[in-house]
Amino acid sequence: VIALEDVRKIYPLLSGDVHALDGVSLTIEKGEFVAIMGPSGSGKSTLMNQIGCLDVPTEGTVRIEGQDIGTLSDHDLTALRRDSIGYIFQKFNLIPLLTAYENVEYPLVLRHRKYDDSGRVQALLDSVGIDSALAAHRPSELSGGQQQRVAVARALVNEPAILLCDEPTGNLDSKTSRQIMEMLADLNRQGRTVIMVTHDAATAEYANRTIQIQDGRIA
Amino acid sequence: VIALEDVRKIYPLLSGDVHALDGVSLTIEKGEFVAIMGPSGSGKSTLMNQIGCLDVPTEGTVRIEGQDIGTLSDHDLTALRRDSIGYIFQKFNLIPLLTAYENVEYPLVLRHRKYDDSGRVQALLDSVGIDSALAAHRPSELSGGQQQRVAVARALVNEPAILLCDEPTGNLDSKTSRQIMEMLADLNRQGRTVIMVTHDAATAEYANRTIQIQDGRIA
Numbered sequence: 473v474i475a476l477e478d479v480r481k482i483y484p485l486l487s488g489d490v491h492a493l494d495g496v497s498l499t500i501e502k503g504e505f506v507a508i509m510g511p512s513g514s515g516k517s518t519l520m521n522q523i524g525c526l527d528v529p530t531e532g533t534v535r536i537e538g539q540d541i542g543t544l545s546d547h548d549l550t551a552l553r554r555d556s557i558g559y560i561f562q563k564f565n566l567i568p569l570l571t572a573y574e575n576v577e578y579p580l581v582l583r584h585r586k587y588d589d590s591g592r593v594q595a596l597l598d599s600v601g602i603d604s605a606l607a608a609h610r611p612s613e614l615s616g617g618q619q620q621r622v623a624v625a626r627a628l629v630n631e632p633a634i635l636l637c638d639e640p641t642g643n644l645d646s647k648t649s650r651q652i653m654e655m656l657a658d659l660n661r662q663g664r665t666v667i668m669v670t671h672d673a674a675t676a677e678y679a680n681r682t683i684q685i686q687d688g689r690i691a
Numbered sequence: 692v693i694a695l696e697d698v699r700k701i702y703p704l705l706s707g708d709v710h711a712l713d714g715v716s717l718t719i720e721k722g723e724f725v726a727i728m729g730p731s732g733s734g735k736s737t738l739m740n741q742i743g744c745l746d747v748p749t750e751g752t753v754r755i756e757g758q759d760i761g762t763l764s765d766h767d768l769t770a771l772r773r774d775s776i777g778y779i780f781q782k783f784n785l786i787p788l789l790t791a792y793e794n795v796e797y798p799l800v801l802r803h804r805k806y807d808d809s810g811r812v813q814a815l816l817d818s819v820g821i822d823s824a825l826a827a828h829r830p831s832e833l834s835g836g837q838q839q840r841v842a843v844a845r846a847l848v849n850e851p852a853i854l855l856c857d858e859p860t861g862n863l864d865s866k867t868s869r870q871i872m873e874m875l876a877d878l879n880r881q882g883r884t885v886i887m888v889t890h891d892a893a894t895a896e897y898a899n900r901t902i903q904i905q906d907g908r909i910a
């Protein structure tokens with residue numbers, strides 16, 4: 473369902489070109505659970521941004537469900553990102569002026585163009601341990617791990633076919649980590665493709681395959 | 692060197708008062724290496740903000756080196772924070788418009804009121820694996836783990852007596868984590884007090900004592 477063909481990402485800085493991705497080719501089948509591991513600065517988040525269609529390659533092709541995303545119209549690209557891909561960012565990227573509840577509701581509103589009246593938003597927040605009182609806080613009024621869990625809930629609200637998780641349990645204690653990983657494993661069993669960056673070997677155990685990356689290349 | 696006497700931190704929200712710290716008393720001796728552990732949302736970062744003089748208690752007293760910090764003038768409080776305490780934040784809090792190098796240099800400039808010509812800044816960056824090319828990047832041009840390492844270097848530049856680290860290796864691979872932890876252990880052996888929040892049992896092993904916190908209270 474995801475294919476990268478000789479993808480390069482080069483940042484042209486004054487101090488010299490940075491080859492964040494240096495010719496990456498890989499294929500991920502529908503329904504896989506893939507862990508991406510590698511040293512700090514090796515290109516994992518850059519790779520996730522390519523897979524998640526949040527960035528364009530300097531060279532090479534990214535295909536999602538067979539389509540070269542470089543050829544899609546803005547409208548189709550937006551629809552693909554909104555409906556098919558759920559993204560849990562390394563730094564969460566929650567919207568500061570919205571409450572936790574509104575942050576999770578937002579992708580739902582974008583998709584259906586009306587507010588949530590199904591109870592789905594709070595049900596998802598409950599499943600990551602954020603009760604309705606906590607859901608009324610803004611991100612700056614939440615702990616690091618609470619923000620991370622809101623980011624998880626937000627990624628799931630449109631029931632995406634592909635889940636991209638950049639260190640989804642980095643700020644969580646072991647008990648809460650296990651709950652989140654069980655949730656991701658469950659979503660994978662339902663047929664969703666899960667791609668997860670992690671530094672933690674125990675977390676990588678949930679995956680059926682591990683990809684190692686080093687200096688912008690697949691090892 | 693650090694004493695908290697029945698410290699409370701209450702956030703009065705519309706949905707109800709949040710008792711982030713619910714009567715915390717603890718003493719940390721000079722030269723200790725203390726790990727603070729507990730579930731997500733239990734009050735660890737709030738506690739660190741109290742110890743680091745970045746926040747005031749709703750009730751209770753915080754003493755640093757015997758002084759009640761609630762009685763210090765703004766000038767003395769600023770000097771204490773600048774000269775005695777190094778802080779590695781959970782979300783790094785680097786200054787976006789400055790390069791990595793400038794971010795690390797900043798506390799030095801604040802203290803000495805002139806730019807660094809000793810080579811100290813780059814030496815520190817090298818010790819956390821950030822070479823001079825990478826040091827010219829802005830935070831948004833660095834990976835998560837690179838930003839974390841810049842935050843470590845910044846906390847150390849004024850050689851503080853007290854080091855507060857909120858999940859200092861959360862975004863790092865195991866090899867880089869070990870390097871950072873060895874560095875902190877070394878600084879502790881030199882006589883510095885290190886207080887570290889961590890979710891990782893292996894990281895807590897570096898400490899000589901662990902404090903467990905739950906629902907804003909020491910367990």
Ligand SMILES: Nc1ncnc2c1ncn2[C@@H]1O[C@H](COP(=O)(O)OP(=O)(O)OP(=O)(O)O)[C@@H](O)[C@H]1O
Nearest residue numbers: 613615616617618702711731732733734735736737
């Ligand atoms: N500004 C605020 N207003 C209201 N509540 C807050 C505010 N800041 C923090 N809280 C609440 O205080 C509690 C403690 O937060 P804190 O950030 O100290 O937790 P933590 O132990 O560091 O958690 P984590 O491991 O997830 O980082 C949380 O329940 C949080 O929602």
Ligand SMILES: Nc1ncnc2c1ncn2[C@@H]1O[C@H](COP(=O)(O)OP(=O)(O)OP(=O)(O)O)[C@@H](O)[C@H]1O
Nearest residue numbers: 483492512513514515516517518832834835836837
């Ligand atoms: N906007 C940018 N401009 C220049 N270089 C960049 C930019 N963004 C990232 N880089 C560089 O690209 C490389 C890969 O970054 P990336 O964020 O993908 O690493 P990572 O594997 O996710 O690391 P970590 O484990 O620390 O999160 C790094 O060396 C980084 O400094």
Ligand SMILES: [Mg+2]
Nearest residue numbers: 517562834835
């Ligand atoms: Mg990353």
Ligand SMILES: [Mg+2]
Nearest residue numbers: 615616736781
């Ligand atoms: Mg915290």
